[in-house]
Amino acid sequence: xxxxxxxxxxxxxxxxxxxxxxxxxxxxxxxxxxxxxxxxxxxxxxxxxxxxxxxxxxxxxxxxxxxxxxxxxxxxxxxxxxxxxxxxxxxxxxxxxxxxxxxxxxxxxxxxxxxx
Amino acid sequence: xxxxxxxxxxxxxxxxxxxxxxxxxxxxxxxxxxxxxxxxxxxxxxxxxxxxxxxxxxxxxxxxxxxxxxxxxxxxxxxxxxxxxxxxxxxxxxxxxxxxxxxxxxxxxxxxxxxxxx
Numbered sequence: 001x002x003x004x005x006x007x008x009x010x011x012x013x014x015x016x017x018x019x020x021x022x023x024x025x026x027x028x029x030x031x032x033x034x035x036x037x038x039x040x041x042x043x044x045x046x047x048x049x050x051x052x053x054x055x056x057x058x059x060x061x062x063x064x065x066x067x068x069x070x071x072x073x074x075x076x077x078x079x080x081x082x083x084x085x086x087x088x089x090x091x092x093x094x095x096x097x098x099x100x101x102x103x104x105x106x107x108x109x110x111x112x113x114x115x116x
Numbered sequence: 117x118x119x120x121x122x123x124x125x126x127x128x129x130x131x132x133x134x135x136x137x138x139x140x141x142x143x144x145x146x147x148x149x150x151x152x153x154x155x156x157x158x159x160x161x162x163x164x165x166x167x168x169x170x171x172x173x174x175x176x177x178x179x180x181x182x183x184x185x186x187x188x189x190x191x192x193x194x195x196x197x198x199x200x201x202x203x204x205x206x207x208x209x210x211x212x213x214x215x216x217x218x219x220x221x222x223x224x225x226x227x228x229x230x231x232x233x234x
Binding site (some may be wrong): 033035040042043045048056058088092102103104105106107108109110 | 162
């Protein structure tokens with residue numbers, strides 16, 4: 001069974017640009033959540049999508065947005081990039097219920113964004 | 117709001133010895149999940165062990181075990197017979213069991229960097 005796939009793995013942008021990151025969840029997982037990881041703030045929840053609907057949102061500005069498609073793949077977008085947006089962006093997929101639900105989130109390898 | 121606290125930014129253990137990583141959390145919920153995740157330098161987060169709050173029995177996975185004290189809101193990880201490959205960042209995390217609520221939101225502690233000395 002393929003794991004969570006994130007693309008691109010690395011990218012460099014300049015301030016003011018926008019970026020789109022992609023995440024393909026484990027087959028059968030309909031919940032996809034995104035996290036920002038920085039040395040200073042640690043791991044912070046961005047948002048969660050389930051069945052193409054945003055279910056939860058963390059405390060991030062509106063420049064951070066996302067969406068989920070009917071095949072459960074998800075994208076997140078950051079507009080008007082700032083230096084402080086440099087981070088590792090992690091995507092995780094999971095079930096939300098069902099006979100095999102264990103509560104676990106499965107993580108991708110992340111997308112490393114550098115903003116210059 | 118739930119919070120997770122890891123009070124040990126760094127820990128060190130000798131190979132083959134035992135080490136315990138601490139984690140406390142705060143919640144008003146009665147049903148939830150707790151996890152320990154490991155993030156090696158290659159950075160993919162992988163699950164080490166999980167605990168359902170309604171289960172009193174402490175979870176065990178090979179050399180990894182937890183001490184879950186629900187009343188004290190404590191969830192420590194014990195690593196026995198430490199190996200060089202155990203060196204990594206370890207994150208304690210909380211997940212609500214509320215299907216209709218914030219279930220998708222995993223709340224992490226700041227992490228503990230574990231070094232293993234040969």
